[in-house]
Amino acid sequence: MPTILVTNPKGGSGKTTISTNLAGYFASRGHHVVLSDMDRQRSALNWLARRPTDLPLIHELDGRGKHADSLSADWTIIDSPAGLHGDKLSDAVKRADWVVVPMQSSAFDMGATQDFLDVLREEKAVRKERTFVVMVGMRVDPRTKSAQKLQEFLAQAGFPVLTNLRDAQIYLQAAEQGLSLFDMRPSLVNRDLQQWAPLLHWLVNAS
Numbered sequence: 001m002p003t004i005l006v007t008n009p010k011g012g013s014g015k016t017t018i019s020t021n022l023a024g025y026f027a028s029r030g031h032h033v034v035l036s037d038m039d040r041q042r043s044a045l046n047w048l049a050r051r052p053t054d055l056p057l058i059h060e061l062d063g064r065g066k067h068a069d070s071l072s073a074d075w076t077i078i079d080s081p082a083g084l085h086g087d088k089l090s091d092a093v094k095r096a097d098w099v100v101v102p103m104q105s106s107a108f109d110m111g112a113t114q115d116f117l118d119v120l121r122e123e124k125a126v127r128k129e130r131t132f133v134v135m136v137g138m139r140v141d142p143r144t145k146s147a148q149k150l151q152e153f154l155a156q157a158g159f160p161v162l163t164n165l166r167d168a169q170i171y172l173q174a175a176e177q178g179l180s181l182f183d184m185r186p187s188l189v190n191r192d193l194q195q196w197a198p199l200l201h202w203l204v205n206a207s
């Protein structure tokens with residue numbers, strides 16, 4: 001059962017956005033998806049509670065224990081809290097096949113993420129190549145200098161950068177309504193779906 005951990009200790013980096021959209025994508029493809037939420041704020045599970053019941057089902061797991069559903073899942077997506085570190089981080093990385101690290105372009109984000117990537121690199125599961133780490137640039141406006149700095153940062157990060165997602169209101173609208181971009185009218189999200197494609201393609205082919 002492929003498991004994806006979405007993590008970055010920096011608050012607001014886009015973890016829940018990536019987690020909920022990945023869950024929505026795999027559910028829209030007819031897969032049995034479990035969305036696990038390690039965060040006490042329960043943002044991912046609150047999103048799931050807002051999800052219209054006529055959309056493809058996503059099963060929930062509150063992150064505290066095993067759930068029968070996760071055993072038969074095609075995909076388990078784990079959203080994690082800001083500040084995840086130490087044994088909890090190691091355990092979560094060990095359980096995951098892939099770690100997706102979203103990051104934004106501010107100096108604060110780059111500073112916090114640099115240290116985190118150094119920690120991730122030293123995780124046994126990562127060193128032994130049992131868990132793969134990939135990066136996603138979040139809220140990237142390619143016209144800006146900070147986007148350029150982010151690309152320079154990502155290029156030397158040592159982990160593949162699978163895509164950059166633009167800053168778009170549609171993410172907030174989707175979150176409010178319990179939707180993923182994959183549940184929305186294609187004409188509203190065309191450009192964004194194109195940005196998601198390399199990440200999805202990579203995950204599906206690597207599984």
Ligand SMILES: Nc1ncnc2c1ncn2[C@@H]1O[C@H](COP(=O)(O)OP(=O)(O)OP(=O)(O)O)[C@@H](O)[C@H]1O
Nearest residue numbers: 011012013014015016017082139166167168171172
């Ligand atoms: N590409 C984007 N475009 C516009 N808004 C975005 C984008 N990605 C995330 N956001 C918004 O940024 C805010 C923070 O994102 P999100 O909640 O996913 O981060 P997080 O890492 O889960 O935060 P926390 O550390 O608090 O759990 C949210 O309001 C979200 O809707």
Ligand SMILES: [Mg+2]
Nearest residue numbers: 015016039043
């Ligand atoms: Mg979150």
